[in-house]
Amino acid sequence: MRDQTIVVLGGGIGGLLVANRLRHLLPRRHRVIVVERNDTHAFAASFLGLMVGQRTAAAISRPVATLLRPGIELVVGAASRIDPAGRVVEVGGRPLAFDYLVVAAGAELAFDTIPGLSAAHTFYTLEGADHLHQALRSFAGGKIAVVVASLPYKCPGAPPEGAMLIASFMRQRGLAENTEVHLFTPEPQPMPVAGPVLGEAVAQMLADRGVAYRPQHKLTAVDPGERRLAFEGRDPVPYDLLVVIPPHRGSSVLRDAGLANPGGWVDVEPQTLATRTPGVFAIGDATAIPIPGRWKPDVPLMLPKAGVFAHAHAEVVARNIAAEIGGARPSAAFCGDGFCMLEAGEDLAGFAYGDFFAKPAPEVHLRRMGRTWHLGKVLFERWWLAPFGVRREALRLGLTWGGKAMGIPVDL
Ligand SMILES: Cc1cc2nc3c(=O)[nH]c(=O)nc-3n(C[C@H](O)[C@H](O)[C@H](O)COP(=O)(O)OP(=O)(O)OC[C@H]3O[C@@H](n4cnc5c(N)ncnc54)[C@H](O)[C@@H]3O)c2cc1C
Structure with missing residues (x-):
């Protein structure tokens, strides 16, 4: 050839x-x-x-x-x-x-498809996450709304993770008492692709970490001046800080x-x-x-x-x-086959894994929260960002070996 x-x-x-x-x-x-x-x-x-x-x-x-x-x-x-x-x-x-x-x-992220959305914070871009950090550092307390604007969006675990990490950050700042974190989404449950049992487990994780989960909320507009969210068929919802997962296209x-x-x-x-x-x-x-x-x-x-x-x-x-x-x-x-580590804050993470081609519906399981999953995610990041060479190869071998020991077929 x-x-x-x-x-x-x-x-x-x-x-x-x-x-x-x-x-x-x-x-x-x-x-x-x-x-x-x-x-x-x-x-x-x-x-x-x-x-x-x-x-x-x-x-x-x-x-x-x-x-x-x-x-x-x-x-x-x-x-x-x-x-x-x-x-x-x-x-x-x-x-x-x-x-x-x-x-x-x-x-691509499509902030322009919902009125008022471009005024919101997001952790779905590098610059957005950086700005949001400054906003969270100076936030004096109140209602934080994390909103999934529409489907599909990347990484079904990221919105619950983001909400739990924000709640954890406010706890560390000593502001848990006067801060509410709400997660709004058009979906009927967390990670619907993974089935009702996993959805229930993630909903419980959210509740345990101080996040109020608000399913079946379809965002139609944001009024940044009045700080109000409009959802289809529902009363307007006020907020003090808005974080969105913008529409994707x-x-x-x-x-x-x-x-x-x-x-x-x-x-x-x-x-x-x-x-x-x-x-x-x-x-x-x-x-x-x-x-x-x-x-x-x-x-x-x-x-x-x-x-x-x-x-x-x-x-x-x-x-x-x-x-x-x-x-x-x-x-x-x-x-x-696929898996994801779900960061919950305080260096703890859950681990969801399963077969997404299983019939009649995907079979996805959630393992108990622990520091190991958090460590796995940190090591993966180190491997991903390492230039080609000895360090990258050592991280690859470590992750592959660690994955096998935990029963996860890691192929890097
Ligand atoms: C906050 C957050 C957390 C996440 N956490 C996880 C996680 O824990 N686990 C997980 O599995 N996934 C996670 N994801 C999802 C994951 O990042 C994406 O699914 C993954 O990046 C998809 O890879 P991709 O190659 O398809 O697209 P991308 O990684 O987005 O790459 C697409 C590339 O194409 C380039 N491009 C687009 N159009 C053009 C063009 N016309 N010309 C030239 N270049 C172009 C873009 O600049 C971009 O670099 C997360 C995502 C976010 C936002």
Whole structure:
């Protein structure tokens, strides 16, 4: 086979992993190119630590180039057009031809879709989490509303984690008595994709950590002047500090290219992450993957948008592209397994894990809260941000070994 060029669109969690894996698996004569609009990568799972002052913005950010294996070409710029049939991606007016394209463009945050929302705080961006930390430090007490604005959103665990960490931070500041933390969401229970038993367990975790859980609240508008929230079919709710998980939407470049469905997400074959266009794959948050079960009679469950899935997708796509280029039959398949550590504050975390492809509905379990899960998350962050070298390899071995000892198949 002639030399091949693989373009990876997006250098976030999935994009970095798929590019690094491909570089490891493919002979150097094949090119691996990452197109990423930001030259710095910030590790999103640590935005929560930044929000409560346990991290700094610099500590959880790295130049993208340092997170790529040698031999990968990095193009810093926004892809403005994709021609899947013509096999070209355009970046800054320059065409980049590809043989394979892996779309790992994630999700965009759409503050503009709900009136008044842009005045709110968020821990869903690096800058937002940094500003929110300043606001929490100077907050004198009152009602903090953490609001999931709409579905889908990335990381089903992050809103409960964020609310519990905010409550814990206010306890540390000695302001628990005159602070209320409320978590509003349109969903019927926490993490509905994981079923009623896990939802009940997370609801109990929230109650134990001083968070009032308010399900079935669909946000329609924010009045920042009056500090009031409007929810569909409900009386207005006052707040003193507003923290939102903003609406998410797929990248407009994918819609324009005809790769996205009407909802803005890319439909893929669930096991191989292949799109309808041969040689074009999509992974991570950019995808829409229906899974068994429904959370309303007319609404199918979707695979959550989470780094753990972007990671597993990247592994499958890299192995299959490398196999095909090497003349072998692609045989890797995404099995639907996933897990997440749920930070609860005071260095404690819960651990949810399960099979999201199980029939008739996902089977997800929650392990008892402990410091081990929190430590696992800290070590993962260290591994993720480490440059290629001895330290990164030692962290990889430690995490893999630790995971096996706890019965978790960690594949880094
Ligand atoms: C606060 C928070 C906590 C989280 N905690 C966890 C957790 O504990 N566990 C977990 O599994 N997940 C967690 N997540 C979710 C996780 O971060 C995402 O699911 C994951 O990053 C998805 O990876 P991705 O590669 O699909 O997208 P991303 O990591 O978002 O990467 C997409 C990349 O594409 C780039 N891009 C987009 N469009 C273009 C374009 N046109 N041209 C060039 N570049 C482009 C973007 O700049 C971005 O770097 C958390 C998320 C948040 C916000």
